[in-house]
Amino acid sequence: MPTLDENHTGARIRDQRRLARLTQRQLAGRLPYSYSLLNQVECGARPATADFVAACAKALSIDVTVLTGQPYVTELQRDRLAELIRPIRESLDLYDLGPNPELAVQPAERLIAGADKLCQEVRATHLRSAARKLPGLVADLTHTAWSTPSTRLWQSLASAYRTAHDISVKLGYYDLSAVALDRMDWAAQRASDPCLSAVRQYMRALVYFREGEYRIGQRLVAAGHGLIGQADETREALAVSGQLHLGGSVIAARAENESAVKMHISEARRIAERIGDASDVHWLSFGPTNVALHKMSAAVEMHQYDDALKQARKIRLPSQLATSRRAHFLIDKSRTEMETGHTEGALKSLVEARRVAPEQTRYHPAARETITGLVHLSRRTPDTLNHMATWIGL
Known part of the structure; x- marks a missing residue:
């Protein structure tokens, strides 16, 4: 053991x-x-x-x-992930330097497709691959956007900065994630894109959610809705608005404001019923399934574990759901199962999370803490749990 x-x-x-x-x-x-x-x-x-x-x-x-x-230095060094972070950090510092005379202007369509591809890789939890490609893409996008500015190039640069934020958060580099969000705002303003700016406010809100500053998080969600109010009522704007409500629901749950949780979930469900699955919009995974997942997560955050487990057992994840969301659900489910005494189920959920998204699971604080809890709850530690504990460096 x-x-x-x-x-x-x-x-x-x-x-x-x-x-x-x-x-x-x-x-x-x-x-x-x-x-x-x-x-x-x-x-x-x-x-x-x-x-x-x-x-x-x-x-x-x-x-x-x-x-x-975080970051988990021993594991990061062993996995050679730390060396991927420095180039990302350096690429984020190019934003205000104008065109780079050492680079050639790249075709806009290739860069736009590249930014979209990186979003897809992060959702598939291919973090190493995305982290390696990101600095070069940011450098090319920055140079090309300064040289031949267009709304779509600034939007793609904002998307690349968002990817930098996602990778940084998943690996525990929260200082770098804050820089990436500032850069995302800088590019979104040049694109004059209120939806992108609202997505950035949503992500800022989640930063304060992690820090326990729930009032600031709630204000950022409200600010995001204010930005959406400046856009036309398109499918994109509705999806972003719905995702803001989902973010608001977990922040309200952590603040133990159950009435606000119900309001946010109700509004998100109303939008999801209207537009259906909109997981393609800004890679937010918004849709009916994500509403159900956030309702369950809110129950977990309010320590309503019996209710959360009942919800989890009813959720059927569609095959097209992003791997990152699937893994997040399994980690939430494992925590709920542990808290309700279903330790075998909790371990099974963690093993499945590791199978579908090993990098995300290994560095996810909730997964690590649940494994720690299972070790202490087990009188005789199963080999599988021993392997999981060793895998996270316990």
Whole structure:
């Protein structure tokens, strides 16, 4: 049976608490959680859920990544992923330098197709492949957009910046993801595209969701809706509006505002019934299935695990659903199964998540914490769980 090292999230919470010269009871007094739960998390007997970590970070006045330990340096070095990040970071710094005399102007259609292809690769969770191709594409798009500016080129550059954000988040480089979102806004403004700007507000809202700043997240969702109000009522605008409501639902759930959750889910469902599957719009995966997935995720965030599990068992994922969304559902399902005592089911869901999206699953905080929880709940650790624990570096 694997044993926890001293680099798990609970241990980092304990260390930061001690640095702040707080006892467990003093920190618990600042949290919307019990002293007992804090004690169990610090010793590793219970997983540190995302909302718990966000609350601790806020109470200790530190960044969430100090507690999550992301990026997971040992694993990243072993997988040679860290060397992919530097070129991405450098490519994001080219935005205001104008044309590059060392580059030739590329055909617009090839660059536009390339940006779309990278979005597709990220949704398929081919992170290494997308990360390798991204810096060159950003450099070519930046040079060509400055040399022969057009709305479509600026839109594609904004899309490439969005891909940089997605890759950075999935690998835990949240500082880089914030830079990518700033660049996305810069390009979206040059494209005069309110829908792209609204997508960027949606992604910013999710950043604050991770940080536990739910009021700011809610304001960003509202700002996104304000931008959509400037666009014509097209299928694109409706899909983005629906996705903003889905983002609003999980933020409201984390803030324990159940009435707001119901409102957002209801509005998203209304839009999905009107336009059907719109997963092709900005690669947001919006549609009836994503509404169901977010309703379940909201139940998980509100700790309504029995209800979330009932919903999960009724959800039938269509074959065309993005791999990233499929893996996210399986990770949510595994957490729900663990919390309701279905440990075998939880392990099975994690194994399936690893099968369909190994990179995303390996670096996903919820997957790692659920594996940690399963190790502690198991009197005799199955070989499969041993393998999963070793795989994430436990």
